[in-house]
Amino acid sequence: MINKIDWFKKIFEEFYSPLCNYAFKITGNKEEAEDIVQSLFIKFWESPEFNKIGKIERYLLRSVKFKSIDYLRRKNKTQQIQLIDIHDNKLDSGLEFSESDIEPLLAYFAAKLPPKTREVFLLSRKSKKTYKQIAEELNISIKTVESQMGRALKQMRNLLKEHGFLSLIISL
């Protein structure tokens, strides 16, 4: 059986940077984002329930979201009201996602991609390069570019599914 500290190290390595990206997108403050994620891991470590949390990713994302919004609330009261309004609108319309949910999630998604996949993904989505240009620049085959991009898309889909976007829409 894996011991607690090793298990935490694994979780930490996997989630630290993506969660910081997520928190940064909400708070707009790099240091605050790191503080939020760091103290979440401390709380997680100290919790007697730490090994009873089934869906770790969901728990971590949820907690980072709460903390980030809490930070905004403390910093600026009007900001919080705005966020809650967006939230309510989403409930009413059902089918639209709110920007406040999607942008942090996309930052998290991109940061969580495996390094090779991420490199290809960013060249395509950020630098707007074609598959051919990417293949040439990275000195890999077009087929590899295709499969890396497909992997990224699949990961995006899994994240949406995990967080209920897909099931929510289908059930409406």
Next chain:
Amino acid sequence: MDDIYNILAKHFLGETTIIEKKAVFEFKSNNPVEFKMLSELWNKDGIEIHEFDSAKAWNEFKRKIENKPKNIIPRYKKIHNIAAAIAFLLITAISIIYFYNGFIFSDEILVENESKGSKQIELIDGTEIWISRNSSLSYSEEFVKNTREVYLEGKAFFKVSENKNHPFIVYTDNLTITVLGTSFNINSAANKTNISVKAGKVLVESQKTEEKIVLNPNQSATLENEKLTSSETTYRNYLSWMTGIFEFNNTPITDVIADLNTYYNNRLILDQSFKYDCNLTAKFDGADLKQVIEIIETTCVLKTVIENNQFIIKKK
């Protein structure tokens, strides 16, 4: 054939061949929602990744956890064990399930009950909570320091240990419930939140309208269509989902079945193609489901068919 996601990724960027377009079209007609979402997100601009030093942060994490005193939790527990009075609280809230609901906790622990029965947990202040199936509870790990706050989706029974300096607060999607006195219950039915007090005092506040009601023993509050009302408690079986003890007093058979299903995991189905005019007066004490059904069959002249581990009850 390539993975459909490879093809979709190309399609969204306008790189597909004619043969591939066919596969895309097929996927689109089978999964219109997923297709729409992915195409919107995939082409979204402004994705940026910032570098965060995970190794440095891990060292800091290790240093912090090694320097922390280890006996914080037991100490709290001891203090609260001295407080002898216990508050009871049952809450049920039907909540809409959507992505991330709630803004209340900054650092929370989530406990979900996906099992078939109720699940019991104990918080560090000594409060015991029974969480109903398909329900979840979140609470802050620091919750004893200021106010004791928990957030509930679904149904749960609370046995709250008393602490005058730190009120116990339960949040549902639309209500804030504060424990004022010693002993009480909260409960609900479909599309509304309902709270019933057994003994003691509870403050119920609508988060939207800020309307407040104080409940005393044997009183209930209901939130429905944003309206908060209170009345005397007449419903007896609000704890039955957990205890299996049912009391029916001239209760219509449809209500009997609905109540029983809260404990027997929706295994009873009343055939809706008949009209039933039978009222039942009976007491069940965690009985075997077959025995319960036999009593209902005899009293109301019904018969039961078993299908897929469910009991379908119809007229004889």
